[in-house]
Amino acid sequence: MVRETTLAPQHLVLPLFVQAGRALETPIGSMPGCARLSVDRLVERAREAASLGVRGVALFPALDDSLKDPRGREAQNPEGLLQRAVRELKRQVPELCVITDVALDPYSSDGHDGVLIDGRIDNDETLPLLAAMAVAQARAGADMVAPSDMMDGRVAAIRKGLDEAGYTQVGILSYCVKYASAFYGPFREALDSAPRGGDKKTYQMDPANVREAAREVALDEAEGADMLMVKPATVYADVIRYVREISKLPVAAYHVSGEYAMLKAAAQNGWLDYDACLLEALLGLRRAGADVIFTYGALDAARLLRRAST
Ligand code: PBG
Numbered sequence: 068m069v070r071e072t073t074l075a076p077q078h079l080v081l082p083l084f085v086q087a088g089r090a091l092e093t094p095i096g097s098m099p100g101c102a103r104l105s106v107d108r109l110v111e112r113a114r115e116a117a118s119l120g121v122r123g124v125a126l127f128p129a130l131d132d133s134l135k136d137p138r139g140r141e142a143q144n145p146e147g148l149l150q151r152a153v154r155e156l157k158r159q160v161p162e163l164c165v166i167t168d169v170a171l172d173p174y175s176s177d178g179h180d181g182v183l184i185d186g187r188i189d190n191d192e193t194l195p196l197l198a199a200m201a202v203a204q205a206r207a208g209a210d211m212v213a214p215s216d217m218m219d220g221r222v223a224a225i226r227k228g229l230d231e232a233g234y235t236q237v238g239i240l241s242y243c244v245k246y247a248s249a250f251y252g253p254f255r256e257a258l259d260s261a262p263r264g265g266d267k268k269t270y271q272m273d274p275a276n277v278r279e280a281a282r283e284v285a286l287d288e289a290e291g292a293d294m295l296m297v298k299p300a301t302v303y304a305d306v307i308r309y310v311r312e313i314s315k316l317p318v319a320a321y322h323v324s325g326e327y328a329m330l331k332a333a334a335q336n337g338w339l340d341y342d343a344c345l346l347e348a349l350l351g352l353r354r355a356g357a358d359v360i361f362t363y364g365a366l367d368a369a370r371l372l373r374r375a376s377t
Pocket of ligand 1: 169170180215251252253254323324325
């Protein structure tokens with residue numbers, strides 16, 4: 068009767084990994100229950116999510132090395148894997164919000180989110196590539212583009228690119244407060260996208276900082292973001308609360324691959340109850356102030372919530 072916080076399938080977004088081919092499901096070792104899916108399987112999984120009340124999917128492509136180059140040109144290919152996946156999803160499960168990731172790393176032969184020039188990430192050289200990538204995704208039918216690259220000025224560059232191409236209705240979910248985190252390890256295994264050299268600390272945030280989050284929020288709001296994300300989630304619940312309080316925009320939290328892997332690993336050892344811990348972790352993120360939660364456990368959680376409510 069006096070419960071303050073709710074968790075429902077409508078609050079969840081399911082991240083999915085897409086690969087080339089047909090009828091393929093390649094399990095990801097460090098993310099039990101997750102797989103790289105060919106487009107046909109991706110559509111099935113997305114349909115299942117929608118039928119359980121999940122409102123959105125976030126797509127990440129796993130590309131063959133032969134398609135990667137320093138500028139991630141394949142990201143702009145209208146017939147590229149991700150663009151084909153988006154078109155098929157919007158054709159077959161139109162009610163689902165399709166969110167695409169904007170960053171070069173799955174396409175970059177250097178494994179970085181921006182362009183590497185003379186051993187450094189060149190922020191401003193990266194911006195037009197990100198804008199062109201977002202336009203290619205919008206043209207394929209993406210409802211929201213989600214820049215996760217952390218270059219400065221990318222929300223403005225993407226907004227301008229989308230508007231000029233006529234995609235004024237496509238929203239921008241900015242990975243606004245994204246930390247240089249070790250919890251992304253399993254994701255990088257899933258996409259084979261780990262940096263080939265160096266790290267991401269020159270563009271992602273220092274885990275020690277929270278005032279810096281206010282600067283990121285102010286910039287992204289001014290540049291035209293429609294939703295802000297904090298990532299990772301559970302270790303940064305204080306940051307979610309802080310962003311919730313300083314911004315009127317909807318806030319998303321990304322319960323990342325490492326957070327999911329920890330629950331799965333402990334559960335496989337019989338040390339934790341996965342179902343209960345997953346729901347508790349997600350409810351905690353809602354209590355911290357997240358409107359929306361990206362989680363690899365979205366299907367599991369949606370099923371559990373359904374069962375609990377009937
Ligand atoms: C990269 C990107 C990453 C994730 C989402 N987009 C990894 C990174 O920044 O290296 C991580 C998601 C996860 O760990 O679940 N643009």
